[in-house]
Amino acid sequence: MVAATMADTAKLTLDGKEIELPIIVGTENEKAIDISSLRAKTGYITIDEGFKNTGSCTSSITFLNGEEGVLRYRGYAIEDLAEKAEFLEVAYLIIYGTLPTEEVYTKFKTDIRRHSIIHEDMKHFFNGFPSSGHPMSILSSMVCALSTYYPDSMDADPDDEMQITRLLSKIRTIVAFGYKKSIGHPVIYPRNDLSYCANFLHMMFAVPAEPYEPDPKVVKAINTLLILHADHEQNCSTATVRLVGSSGANLYAAVSAGILALWGPLHGGANQAVIEMLEEIQASGGDYKGFMEKVKDKSSGVRLMGFGHRVYKSYDPRAKVLKDMADDLLPYLKVNDPLLDIATQLEKIALEDPYFVERNLYPNVDFYSGIVYRALGLPIDMFTVMFALGRLPGWIGQWREMMKDPGKKIGRPRQVYTGENAREFVPLNKR
Numbered sequence: 001m002v003a004a005t006m007a008d009t010a011k012l013t014l015d016g017k018e019i020e021l022p023i024i025v026g027t028e029n030e031k032a033i034d035i036s037s038l039r040a041k042t043g044y045i046t047i048d049e050g051f052k053n054t055g056s057c058t059s060s061i062t063f064l065n066g067e068e069g070v071l072r073y074r075g076y077a078i079e080d081l082a083e084k085a086e087f088l089e090v091a092y093l094i095i096y097g098t099l100p101t102e103e104v105y106t107k108f109k110t111d112i113r114r115h116s117i118i119h120e121d122m123k124h125f126f127n128g129f130p131s132s133g134h135p136m137s138i139l140s141s142m143v144c145a146l147s148t149y150y151p152d153s154m155d156a157d158p159d160d161e162m163q164i165t166r167l168l169s170k171i172r173t174i175v176a177f178g179y180k181k182s183i184g185h186p187v188i189y190p191r192n193d194l195s196y197c198a199n200f201l202h203m204m205f206a207v208p209a210e211p212y213e214p215d216p217k218v219v220k221a222i223n224t225l226l227i228l229h230a231d232h233e234q235n236c237s238t239a240t241v242r243l244v245g246s247s248g249a250n251l252y253a254a255v256s257a258g259i260l261a262l263w264g265p266l267h268g269g270a271n272q273a274v275i276e277m278l279e280e281i282q283a284s285g286g287d288y289k290g291f292m293e294k295v296k297d298k299s300s301g302v303r304l305m306g307f308g309h310r311v312y313k314s315y316d317p318r319a320k321v322l323k324d325m326a327d328d329l330l331p332y333l334k335v336n337d338p339l340l341d342i343a344t345q346l347e348k349i350a351l352e353d354p355y356f357v358e359r360n361l362y363p364n365v366d367f368y369s370g371i372v373y374r375a376l377g378l379p380i381d382m383f384t385v386m387f388a389l390g391r392l393p394g395w396i397g398q399w400r401e402m403m404k405d406p407g408k409k410i411g412r413p414r415q416v417y418t419g420e421n422a423r424e425f426v427p428l429n430k431r
């Protein structure tokens, strides 16, 4: 890991007293004031609800410049990786820090292939969930349950590569088995002669006694989708993984918590919410104007889903790749989805509307991903699961980086208390 450098200090005057706080500078010249000694020196803490301006760690995994729409994993541009790399190559890069050599990559892929099945007993769990159960809930439960089958994971050892391999491989099987159960089909076992993404498609879409060969163009699309989601620095779910992991909880527990954080509609759940929103506009006969009025009226509580981002204040580079993918893939699959036209219209209107322009609100990764998933035949409640599948290397890489940090600390924010002052307890019969 490249260490942030210390440079200069910031001077702060509080209650007439001047104190100095160290400034740290990252490799892309990102600057931060280290306030960890502030309370000891002054009695003050800082407050920043939603962590809008608070760095929780230094990290050498992902660089994101939201003003210029730049996203890089370990220094490599997302556009390059999305076009030229394999998902597992990117997973290795994110988790272990470098692109694998051919020899290392072959071993990595072989290990992942070998661990694709889940313990037969785990199949019983799927029978216990209602068939209408949301797949994010099932995924989180099943990932956490993996820790019961691999008790050595309790050591939470970041150098235990076997736990990482198992999780990367088995998550696909869990997702696909869950899907098959939800539609009442028998589960389809992995075919280890197939690539990571092709094997996933096989388990999802093959049916017994019928030949199934995944379409290479669809395999490539899944590969690209997973790469685009693979990491995004300290977002809500990744921060959750780090926070849970910081207590020493094992990898499966930390990732399981990350899956749940991803589920919400303001985060990974937005891809499902986008389609629901587009369907609503379609049902209203294409009343864009009425919908936009609702979005701009804060009291309505309606947001333009798939738009806006905490960090990007320009076009999300992942959304660009996905829009091109949708334009290319839908005609190839002979899918004529009116929701793509609605999305394109909505984007055009929003990008010219002062409300969105003034607030720098642009399409994010979730605006077009749902349309692509729909065209691939995935049911709507599986969209966020696809996001989770892609984000897994990021969660693992960030957990591993944190666990290997000799200066790691349990995550424990402070607060400003606003409740009652000390008062006397009144017994029940005197209240």
Ligand code: CMC
Pocket (backbone or CB within 6 Å): 050, 232, 235, 265, 266, 267, 268, 270, 295, 302, 303, 304, 305, 306, 307, 308, 309, 310, 311, 359, 361, 364, 365, 366
């Ligand atoms: N529709 C309408 N107004 C919006 C939207 C939106 N999608 N996003 C932000 N705003 C407004 C917001 O009302 C606020 O206005 P004002 O300054 O007048 O109060 C301003 O823009 C700033 O918004 P914020 O809520 O303070 O920004 P945030 O950084 O806390 O929220 C966000 C980021 C992604 C939660 C938000 O933009 C949002 O809710 N977007 C829709 C949900 C969505 O698409 N989420 C997926 C994000 S990308 C995938 C991922 O990595 O999670």
